[in-house]
Amino acid sequence: MAAAIAERVRHALTPEEFVPLRVLVVDDQPDAADALAEVLVLLGCPARACYSGPEALAVAEEFDPQVCLIDLVMPEIGGLELASRLKARAAGRQLFLVAATALGDTEARVQTALAGFSFHLTKPIDAPTLADTLTRLGRALVPPRPPAPPDPFDAAD
Secondary structure, three states: OHHHHHHHHHHHOOOOOOOOOOEEEEOOOHHHHHHHHHHHHHOOOOEEEEOOHHHHHHHHHHHOOOEEEEOOOOOOOOHHHHHHHHHHHHOOOOOEEEEEEOOOOHHHHHHHHHOOOOEEEEOOOOHHHHHHHHHHHHHHHOOOOOOOOOOOOOOOO
16 A cells, blocks of 8 residues: 555656655654655655664664654654754754654644754655655755756847
């Protein structure tokens, strides 16, 4: 089912709209993390699933994600603390943080905004919402194309 949805979403996007980004998915619920990572891979994104903050920090060292989808409520290291550590590790490189959480209340949204998250997605997250979010983030990474030079054979006289 996820493959069929991802395929429909991928065909609806033009290559200029979607940039496959490296995505790290962090959720202490393995089924949730694995499902999101699977959809991301089907969309064409290299993705890794992690089930804890410490694991995410270790994987981020070698995977070097461009986007981190982070659950906020996790044992050991919560999502907000993990986000702070991942940003510090990025050392000035562009790293987009996306909350992927069951917490959809105003307080949680304010916390993620203050912590530097670009988006706050409330579970369950469907493939079109995920693709749209990644498309927006990809546009921020890819500089706009310069305008085409004028056509010398298209004289206006």
